[in-house]
Amino acid sequence: MTEIKQTTIETVVDNLMYLHPLISKSFSKQMRAKTNLNPGSLFIMGVLSVYKTLSMSDIGRKLSMPKPHVTVLIDKLIEEKMVERIADLTDRRIINIHITEKGITQFQTIKQEISEEMRQQLQQLTKEQLTTLATATQQVRELLIISFGKPSGCPDTKNQTS
Amino acid sequence: MTEIKQTTIETVVDNLMYLHPLISKSFSKQMRAKTNLNPGSLFIMGVLSVYKTLSMSDIGRKLSMPKPHVTVLIDKLIEEKMVERIADLTDRRIINIHITEKGITQFQTIKQEISEEMRQQLQQLTKEQLTTLATATQQVRELLIISFGKPSGCPDTKNQTS
DNA sequence: CATAATGGTTACAAATATACAACTATTACA
DNA sequence: TGTAATAGTTGTATATTTGTAACCATTATG
Numbered sequence: 001m002t003e004i005k006q007t008t009i010e011t012v013v014d015n016l017m018y019l020h021p022l023i024s025k026s027f028s029k030q031m032r033a034k035t036n037l038n039p040g041s042l043f044i045m046g047v048l049s050v051y052k053t054l055s056m057s058d059i060g061r062k063l064s065m066p067k068p069h070v071t072v073l074i075d076k077l078i079e080e081k082m083v084e085r086i087a088d089l090t091d092r093r094i095i096n097i098h099i100t101e102k103g104i105t106q107f108q109t110i111k112q113e114i115s116e117e118m119r120q121q122l123q124q125l126t127k128e129q130l131t132t133l134a135t136a137t138q139q140v141r142e143l144l145i146i147s148f149g150k151p152s153g154c155p156d157t158k159n160q161t162s
Numbered sequence: 163m164t165e166i167k168q169t170t171i172e173t174v175v176d177n178l179m180y181l182h183p184l185i186s187k188s189f190s191k192q193m194r195a196k197t198n199l200n201p202g203s204l205f206i207m208g209v210l211s212v213y214k215t216l217s218m219s220d221i222g223r224k225l226s227m228p229k230p231h232v233t234v235l236i237d238k239l240i241e242e243k244m245v246e247r248i249a250d251l252t253d254r255r256i257i258n259i260h261i262t263e264k265g266i267t268q269f270q271t272i273k274q275e276i277s278e279e280m281r282q283q284l285q286q287l288t289k290e291q292l293t294t295l296a297t298a299t300q301q302v303r304e305l306l307i308i309s310f311g312k313p314s315g316c317p318d319t320k321n322q323t324s
Numbered sequence: 325c326a327t328a329a330t331g332g333t334t335a336c337a338a339a340t341a342t343a344c345a346a347c348t349a350t351t352a353c354a
Numbered sequence: 355t356g357t358a359a360t361a362g363t364t365g366t367a368t369a370t371t372t373g374t375a376a377c378c379a380t381t382a383t384g
Contacts, residue, residue, distance in 0.1 A: 008296050009284055013277045015299035016185050018212070019306065021205045023182045025226040026310045032342090038370065043183045050180070057331060064187040066372060071333060093331040093380045115175045121309045122171055133305045134170050137177035139298040143291055144181065147283045148188045194372090200340065218362060228342060233363060255350045255361040329382070335375090342369070352359070 026121065030114045037080075037110075040065065041073045045107045048083060048099040055094050062149070082106060188283065192276045199242075199272075202227065203235045207269045210245060210261040217256045224311070244268060 006014065031042060040063075047062050048054060054062070060070045074097055077083045082103035088094035099107075122130060168176065193201060202225075209224050210216060216224070222232045236259055239245045244265035250256035261269075284292060 007277070008292050009281055010273065010277045011296045012284065012292070012299055013273055013280055015296070015303045016188065017204075017208050017273065017276075019299060019303055020182070020185045020189065021208065021225050022303070022306045022310055023178050023185070025224075026178065026306065027182065028226050040370075046179055046183065055331075056333095062187075063183050064190055067332070068334075068373090069371065088331095091331085091381070095332065111172065111175055111179065114179075115169070115172045118175055118309075119171055122174065124309055125305060129305055129308075130170050130174070132301055134173045134177070136298040136301040136305070137174055137181060139294055140302060141177045141181055141184070143287060143295045143298070144184045144188065146291075147280075147286055148184055202340075219360085228344095229362070230343090230364075231341065250361095253351070253361085257362065325384100327382100327384080329380100331380080332378085334377080337373080337375105339372070340370080343367080345365090345367105347364080348362085350359100350361080352357100354355100354357080 026118060027114065030117045034113045034117070035110050037077075038073075040069065041077055042110070044070070044073055044077065045082065045099070045103065045110075048097065049104065049107050053086070053096050053098045055088070055096050057094075059097065077103075188280060189276065192279045196275045196279070197272050199239075199244075200235075202231065203239055203244075204272070206232070206235055206239065207244060207261070207265065207272075210259065211266065211269050215248070215258050215260045217250070217258050219256075221259065239265075 028039075031037075031039060035042065037045070043063050043065075044059055047059060051058075056067065056070055056074065059065065059074075060067045063070075065073075074083065074085075078085065081100060083097050083099050086096045086098050088096050122133075125133065190201075193199075193204060197204065199207070205225050205227075206221055209221065213220075218229065218232055218236065221227065221236075222229045225232075227235075236245065236247075240247065243262055245259050245261050248258045248260050250258055284295075287295065
Protein backbone atom coordinates (compact mmCIF):
# COMPACT_ATOMS: atom_id res chain seq x y z
CA MET A 1 0.00 0.00 0.00
CA THR A 2 1.31 3.41 -0.95
CA GLU A 3 -1.44 5.08 1.04
CA ILE A 4 -0.29 7.88 3.27
CA LYS A 5 -2.37 9.90 5.68
CA GLN A 6 -3.34 13.08 3.84
CA THR A 7 -3.56 16.56 5.21
CA THR A 8 -6.79 18.40 4.63
CA ILE A 9 -5.15 20.52 1.97
CA GLU A 10 -3.86 17.46 0.17
CA THR A 11 -7.37 16.05 0.19
CA VAL A 12 -8.66 19.26 -1.36
CA VAL A 13 -5.95 19.22 -4.01
CA ASP A 14 -6.63 15.58 -4.70
CA ASN A 15 -10.32 16.23 -5.16
CA LEU A 16 -9.85 19.33 -7.27
CA MET A 17 -7.38 17.57 -9.56
CA TYR A 18 -9.85 14.80 -10.07
CA LEU A 19 -12.77 17.17 -10.44
CA HIS A 20 -11.27 19.30 -13.16
CA PRO A 21 -11.36 16.86 -16.07
CA LEU A 22 -14.70 15.58 -14.84
CA ILE A 23 -16.24 19.03 -15.12
CA SER A 24 -14.48 19.52 -18.45
CA LYS A 25 -16.01 16.32 -19.65
CA SER A 26 -19.50 17.26 -18.58
CA PHE A 27 -19.27 20.55 -20.46
CA SER A 28 -17.03 20.07 -23.45
CA LYS A 29 -19.49 18.41 -25.77
CA GLN A 30 -22.37 20.71 -25.03
CA MET A 31 -20.17 23.77 -25.21
CA ARG A 32 -19.02 22.87 -28.67
CA ALA A 33 -22.41 21.73 -29.82
CA LYS A 34 -24.58 24.52 -28.47
CA THR A 35 -22.60 27.63 -29.28
CA ASN A 36 -20.30 29.13 -31.82
CA LEU A 37 -18.23 30.55 -28.97
CA ASN A 38 -14.98 28.91 -28.06
CA PRO A 39 -14.31 27.86 -24.45
CA GLY A 40 -12.27 30.92 -23.63
CA SER A 41 -14.99 33.30 -24.78
CA LEU A 42 -17.55 31.35 -22.82
CA PHE A 43 -15.49 31.68 -19.64
CA ILE A 44 -15.25 35.40 -20.19
CA MET A 45 -19.01 35.53 -20.59
CA GLY A 46 -19.22 33.56 -17.36
CA VAL A 47 -17.36 36.10 -15.26
CA LEU A 48 -19.03 39.00 -17.04
CA SER A 49 -22.45 37.53 -16.34
CA VAL A 50 -21.56 37.83 -12.67
CA TYR A 51 -19.62 41.09 -12.55
CA LYS A 52 -21.31 42.82 -15.51
CA THR A 53 -18.31 45.11 -16.04
CA LEU A 54 -14.61 44.31 -15.79
CA SER A 55 -11.48 45.86 -17.21
CA MET A 56 -9.38 43.88 -19.67
CA SER A 57 -6.80 43.19 -16.99
CA ASP A 58 -9.45 42.16 -14.48
CA ILE A 59 -10.71 39.54 -16.89
CA GLY A 60 -7.19 38.25 -17.43
CA ARG A 61 -6.61 38.05 -13.71
CA LYS A 62 -9.88 36.34 -12.91
CA LEU A 63 -9.35 33.68 -15.56
CA SER A 64 -5.56 33.47 -15.48
CA MET A 65 -5.59 34.35 -19.12
CA PRO A 66 -2.75 36.21 -20.83
CA LYS A 67 -3.71 39.76 -21.76
CA PRO A 68 -3.07 39.31 -25.48
CA HIS A 69 -5.45 36.39 -25.46
CA VAL A 70 -8.11 38.43 -23.70
CA THR A 71 -7.83 41.10 -26.38
CA VAL A 72 -8.41 38.62 -29.16
CA LEU A 73 -11.38 36.96 -27.49
CA ILE A 74 -13.00 40.26 -26.57
CA ASP A 75 -12.64 41.40 -30.18
CA LYS A 76 -14.70 38.40 -31.23
CA LEU A 77 -17.28 38.93 -28.51
CA ILE A 78 -17.66 42.54 -29.60
CA GLU A 79 -18.24 41.44 -33.19
CA GLU A 80 -21.05 39.30 -31.88
CA LYS A 81 -22.42 42.20 -29.84
CA MET A 82 -22.15 40.15 -26.67
CA VAL A 83 -20.04 42.77 -24.89
CA GLU A 84 -19.01 46.36 -25.44
CA ARG A 85 -15.99 48.49 -24.73
CA ILE A 86 -16.53 51.43 -22.42
CA ALA A 87 -13.81 53.96 -21.73
CA ASP A 88 -13.06 54.47 -18.08
CA LEU A 89 -13.85 57.95 -16.85
CA THR A 90 -11.22 58.19 -14.17
CA ASP A 91 -8.29 56.44 -15.84
CA ARG A 92 -8.04 56.77 -19.58
CA ARG A 93 -5.74 53.77 -19.90
CA ILE A 94 -8.46 51.43 -18.73
CA ILE A 95 -11.01 49.92 -21.05
CA ASN A 96 -14.00 48.46 -19.31
CA ILE A 97 -15.82 45.55 -20.85
CA HIS A 98 -19.53 45.52 -20.21
CA ILE A 99 -21.83 42.64 -21.00
CA THR A 100 -24.70 43.71 -23.25
CA GLU A 101 -28.35 42.83 -22.85
CA LYS A 102 -27.96 40.50 -25.80
CA GLY A 103 -24.94 38.96 -24.07
CA ILE A 104 -26.88 38.35 -20.89
CA THR A 105 -29.77 36.80 -22.77
CA GLN A 106 -27.60 34.64 -25.00
CA PHE A 107 -25.49 33.40 -22.13
CA GLN A 108 -28.60 32.60 -20.15
CA THR A 109 -29.89 30.62 -23.11
CA ILE A 110 -26.63 28.75 -23.49
CA LYS A 111 -26.67 27.80 -19.83
CA GLN A 112 -30.22 26.57 -20.10
CA GLU A 113 -29.38 24.45 -23.13
CA ILE A 114 -26.42 22.97 -21.32
CA SER A 115 -28.64 22.34 -18.31
CA GLU A 116 -31.09 20.55 -20.53
CA GLU A 117 -28.36 18.29 -21.87
CA MET A 118 -27.01 17.65 -18.40
CA ARG A 119 -30.43 16.88 -16.99
CA GLN A 120 -30.25 13.43 -18.45
CA GLN A 121 -26.94 12.74 -16.74
CA LEU A 122 -27.82 14.38 -13.46
CA GLN A 123 -31.15 12.64 -13.21
CA GLN A 124 -29.30 9.50 -12.28
CA LEU A 125 -29.06 11.16 -8.88
CA THR A 126 -31.78 11.05 -6.28
CA LYS A 127 -33.47 14.30 -5.33
CA GLU A 128 -31.44 14.36 -2.12
CA GLN A 129 -28.16 13.77 -3.96
CA LEU A 130 -28.96 16.54 -6.40
CA THR A 131 -29.66 18.93 -3.56
CA THR A 132 -26.41 17.89 -1.92
CA LEU A 133 -24.59 18.51 -5.19
CA ALA A 134 -26.09 21.97 -5.54
CA THR A 135 -25.10 22.85 -2.00
CA ALA A 136 -21.65 21.36 -2.28
CA THR A 137 -20.83 23.06 -5.58
CA GLN A 138 -22.05 26.31 -4.10
CA GLN A 139 -19.75 25.88 -1.10
CA VAL A 140 -16.78 25.00 -3.27
CA ARG A 141 -17.48 27.97 -5.47
CA GLU A 142 -17.65 30.42 -2.58
CA LEU A 143 -14.61 29.06 -0.80
CA LEU A 144 -12.49 28.97 -3.93
CA ILE A 145 -13.43 32.55 -4.66
CA ILE A 146 -12.03 33.48 -1.28
CA SER A 147 -8.84 31.56 -1.97
CA PHE A 148 -8.27 32.13 -5.66
CA GLY A 149 -10.65 34.86 -6.69
CA LYS A 150 -8.36 37.67 -5.77
CA PRO A 151 -6.17 39.43 -8.30
CA SER A 152 -2.78 37.86 -8.52
CA GLY A 153 -1.52 38.92 -11.90
CA CYS A 154 -2.28 37.34 -15.20
CA PRO A 155 0.47 35.43 -16.98
CA ASP A 156 1.88 38.05 -19.27
CA THR A 157 5.39 39.36 -19.66
CA LYS A 158 4.78 42.96 -18.85
CA ASN A 159 2.30 42.27 -16.14
CA GLN A 160 4.11 40.13 -13.65
CA THR A 161 3.52 40.94 -10.03
CA SER A 162 7.22 40.78 -9.39
CA MET B 163 -33.54 42.35 -13.00
CA THR B 164 -32.99 39.43 -15.30
CA GLU B 165 -33.02 37.03 -12.37
CA ILE B 166 -35.20 34.00 -12.84
CA LYS B 167 -35.89 31.29 -10.32
CA GLN B 168 -33.44 28.51 -11.07
CA THR B 169 -34.06 24.81 -10.96
CA THR B 170 -31.64 22.77 -8.91
CA ILE B 171 -29.96 21.50 -12.06
CA GLU B 172 -29.50 25.01 -13.34
CA THR B 173 -27.88 25.95 -10.05
CA VAL B 174 -25.49 23.03 -10.41
CA VAL B 175 -24.65 23.98 -13.99
CA ASP B 176 -24.17 27.57 -12.95
CA ASN B 177 -21.80 26.59 -10.18
CA LEU B 178 -19.86 24.12 -12.29
CA MET B 179 -19.44 26.62 -15.10
CA TYR B 180 -18.07 29.13 -12.66
CA LEU B 181 -15.94 26.54 -10.89
CA HIS B 182 -14.15 25.27 -13.93
CA PRO B 183 -11.95 28.26 -14.74
CA LEU B 184 -11.42 28.81 -11.03
CA ILE B 185 -9.95 25.34 -10.61
CA SER B 186 -7.99 25.81 -13.81
CA LYS B 187 -6.57 28.98 -12.41
CA SER B 188 -5.56 27.40 -9.13
CA PHE B 189 -3.67 24.65 -10.93
CA SER B 190 -2.34 26.05 -14.16
CA LYS B 191 0.66 27.89 -12.83
CA GLN B 192 1.81 25.13 -10.52
CA MET B 193 1.24 22.48 -13.15
CA ARG B 194 3.47 24.25 -15.60
CA ALA B 195 6.05 25.15 -13.03
CA LYS B 196 6.38 21.89 -11.16
CA THR B 197 6.42 19.29 -13.90
CA ASN B 198 7.57 18.66 -17.40
CA LEU B 199 4.26 16.96 -18.08
CA ASN B 200 1.61 18.79 -20.03
CA PRO B 201 -1.90 19.12 -18.60
CA GLY B 202 -3.30 16.25 -20.64
CA SER B 203 -0.64 13.84 -19.44
CA LEU B 204 -1.22 14.94 -15.88
CA PHE B 205 -4.93 14.22 -16.17
CA ILE B 206 -4.14 10.77 -17.49
CA MET B 207 -1.84 10.22 -14.52
CA GLY B 208 -4.72 11.38 -12.34
CA VAL B 209 -7.15 8.71 -13.48
CA LEU B 210 -4.43 6.07 -13.59
CA SER B 211 -3.44 6.89 -10.02
CA VAL B 212 -6.98 5.93 -9.07
CA TYR B 213 -7.68 3.01 -11.40
CA LYS B 214 -4.09 1.74 -11.79
CA THR B 215 -4.93 0.06 -15.09
CA LEU B 216 -7.13 1.27 -17.92
CA SER B 217 -7.35 0.50 -21.61
CA MET B 218 -6.59 3.24 -24.12
CA SER B 219 -10.28 3.66 -24.87
CA ASP B 220 -11.16 3.75 -21.18
CA ILE B 221 -8.79 6.65 -20.70
CA GLY B 222 -10.30 8.50 -23.63
CA ARG B 223 -13.79 7.92 -22.29
CA LYS B 224 -12.98 8.98 -18.74
CA LEU B 225 -11.33 12.19 -19.86
CA SER B 226 -13.39 12.88 -22.99
CA MET B 227 -10.17 12.85 -24.92
CA PRO B 228 -9.94 11.79 -28.58
CA LYS B 229 -8.24 8.44 -29.00
CA PRO B 230 -5.45 9.78 -31.24
CA HIS B 231 -4.61 12.28 -28.56
CA VAL B 232 -4.49 9.58 -25.92
CA THR B 233 -2.04 7.62 -28.05
CA VAL B 234 0.32 10.58 -28.33
CA LEU B 235 0.23 11.39 -24.63
CA ILE B 236 0.69 7.77 -23.58
CA ASP B 237 3.70 7.51 -25.88
CA LYS B 238 5.31 10.36 -23.96
CA LEU B 239 4.38 8.91 -20.59
CA ILE B 240 5.93 5.60 -21.60
CA GLU B 241 9.14 7.37 -22.60
CA GLU B 242 9.23 8.79 -19.10
CA LYS B 243 8.55 5.34 -17.62
CA MET B 244 5.47 6.68 -15.86
CA VAL B 245 3.19 4.04 -17.38
CA GLU B 246 3.56 0.82 -19.32
CA ARG B 247 1.65 -0.98 -22.02
CA ILE B 248 0.34 -4.41 -21.11
CA ALA B 249 -1.35 -6.65 -23.63
CA ASP B 250 -4.78 -7.84 -22.62
CA LEU B 251 -4.97 -11.58 -22.10
CA THR B 252 -8.57 -12.05 -23.09
CA ASP B 253 -8.89 -9.59 -25.98
CA ARG B 254 -5.80 -9.07 -28.07
CA ARG B 255 -7.09 -5.81 -29.53
CA ILE B 256 -6.97 -4.14 -26.14
CA ILE B 257 -3.84 -2.52 -24.78
CA ASN B 258 -3.96 -1.88 -21.08
CA ILE B 259 -2.06 1.03 -19.63
CA HIS B 260 -0.69 0.41 -16.17
CA ILE B 261 0.81 3.07 -13.94
CA THR B 262 4.33 2.14 -12.85
CA GLU B 263 5.77 2.41 -9.36
CA LYS B 264 7.78 5.37 -10.59
CA GLY B 265 4.60 6.89 -11.96
CA ILE B 266 2.81 6.51 -8.65
CA THR B 267 5.71 8.05 -6.74
CA GLN B 268 6.21 10.91 -9.19
CA PHE B 269 2.55 11.77 -9.31
CA GLN B 270 2.37 11.70 -5.53
CA THR B 271 5.32 14.10 -5.42
CA ILE B 272 3.73 16.41 -7.97
CA LYS B 273 0.53 16.52 -5.96
CA GLN B 274 2.43 17.33 -2.80
CA GLU B 275 4.31 20.14 -4.52
CA ILE B 276 1.07 21.55 -5.84
CA SER B 277 -0.43 21.23 -2.36
CA GLU B 278 2.50 23.15 -0.95
CA GLU B 279 1.94 25.96 -3.42
CA MET B 280 -1.77 26.01 -2.76
CA ARG B 281 -1.31 25.99 0.98
CA GLN B 282 -0.59 29.69 0.88
CA GLN B 283 -3.84 30.41 -0.94
CA LEU B 284 -5.96 27.99 1.03
CA GLN B 285 -4.68 29.19 4.36
CA GLN B 286 -6.81 32.27 3.92
CA LEU B 287 -9.61 29.95 4.98
CA THR B 288 -10.40 29.15 8.58
CA LYS B 289 -9.94 25.60 9.75
CA GLU B 290 -13.68 25.10 9.57
CA GLN B 291 -13.91 26.47 6.03
CA LEU B 292 -11.08 24.22 4.94
CA THR B 293 -12.82 21.21 6.37
CA THR B 294 -16.02 22.26 4.65
CA LEU B 295 -14.11 22.61 1.38
CA ALA B 296 -12.61 19.15 1.72
CA THR B 297 -16.01 17.64 2.41
CA ALA B 298 -17.75 19.58 -0.32
CA THR B 299 -15.16 18.74 -2.99
CA GLN B 300 -15.39 15.12 -1.95
CA GLN B 301 -19.15 15.19 -2.35
CA VAL B 302 -18.98 16.87 -5.71
CA ARG B 303 -16.39 14.39 -6.85
CA GLU B 304 -18.43 11.38 -5.83
CA LEU B 305 -21.69 12.68 -7.24
CA LEU B 306 -20.13 13.71 -10.53
CA ILE B 307 -18.58 10.29 -10.87
CA ILE B 308 -22.06 8.82 -10.61
CA SER B 309 -23.35 11.24 -13.25
CA PHE B 310 -20.45 11.55 -15.62
CA GLY B 311 -18.02 8.83 -14.70
CA LYS B 312 -19.64 6.23 -16.85
CA PRO B 313 -18.41 5.39 -20.31
CA SER B 314 -20.20 7.44 -22.92
CA GLY B 315 -17.85 7.38 -25.88
CA CYS B 316 -14.86 9.55 -26.49
CA PRO B 317 -14.99 12.15 -29.22
CA ASP B 318 -13.43 10.30 -32.10
CA THR B 319 -14.71 9.61 -35.54
CA LYS B 320 -14.66 5.87 -35.46
CA ASN B 321 -15.73 5.52 -31.88
CA GLN B 322 -19.08 7.21 -31.69
CA THR B 323 -21.65 5.48 -29.56
CA SER B 324 -24.26 6.08 -32.21
C1' DC C 325 9.96 67.38 -15.98
C1' DA C 326 12.07 62.69 -16.29
C1' DT C 327 11.36 58.13 -15.46
C1' DA C 328 9.07 54.14 -14.05
C1' DA C 329 4.92 51.58 -13.87
C1' DT C 330 0.32 50.26 -15.60
C1' DG C 331 -3.32 49.14 -19.17
C1' DG C 332 -3.94 47.72 -23.51
C1' DT C 333 -2.84 46.29 -28.36
C1' DT C 334 -0.37 43.96 -32.10
C1' DA C 335 2.36 40.41 -34.06
C1' DC C 336 4.50 36.07 -34.10
C1' DA C 337 6.12 31.52 -32.45
C1' DA C 338 5.25 27.44 -29.94
C1' DA C 339 2.56 24.18 -27.25
C1' DT C 340 -1.54 21.86 -26.76
C1' DA C 341 -6.03 20.06 -28.09
C1' DT C 342 -9.55 18.71 -31.43
C1' DA C 343 -11.28 16.85 -35.74
C1' DC C 344 -11.10 13.86 -39.57
C1' DA C 345 -9.55 10.12 -42.50
C1' DA C 346 -7.34 5.97 -43.44
C1' DC C 347 -5.43 1.90 -41.93
C1' DT C 348 -4.26 -2.79 -39.30
C1' DA C 349 -5.53 -6.28 -36.16
C1' DT C 350 -8.85 -8.59 -33.66
C1' DT C 351 -13.30 -9.94 -32.15
C1' DA C 352 -18.47 -10.53 -32.53
C1' DC C 353 -21.97 -12.32 -34.96
C1' DA C 354 -25.19 -13.57 -38.74
C1' DT D 355 -17.15 -17.98 -43.66
C1' DG D 356 -18.20 -13.29 -44.46
C1' DT D 357 -19.25 -8.98 -42.57
C1' DA D 358 -19.70 -5.62 -39.19
C1' DA D 359 -18.00 -3.70 -35.10
C1' DT D 360 -14.27 -2.63 -31.80
C1' DA D 361 -9.44 -1.20 -30.24
C1' DG D 362 -5.70 1.12 -31.43
C1' DT D 363 -2.31 3.66 -34.44
C1' DT D 364 -0.68 7.06 -37.79
C1' DG D 365 -0.90 11.26 -40.19
C1' DT D 366 -2.55 15.72 -41.19
C1' DA D 367 -5.13 19.91 -40.71
C1' DT D 368 -7.08 23.14 -37.72
C1' DA D 369 -8.49 25.44 -33.39
C1' DT D 370 -7.19 27.03 -29.11
C1' DT D 371 -4.11 28.47 -25.69
C1' DT D 372 0.25 30.13 -24.02
C1' DG D 373 4.57 32.72 -24.19
C1' DT D 374 7.43 36.60 -25.75
C1' DA D 375 8.53 40.90 -27.40
C1' DA D 376 7.71 45.35 -28.99
C1' DC D 377 4.93 49.16 -28.92
C1' DC D 378 1.65 53.31 -27.62
C1' DA D 379 -1.00 55.94 -24.28
C1' DT D 380 -1.72 57.17 -19.77
C1' DT D 381 -0.80 57.57 -14.97
C1' DA D 382 2.22 57.57 -10.84
C1' DT D 383 6.24 59.08 -8.68
C1' DG D 384 10.79 60.84 -7.93
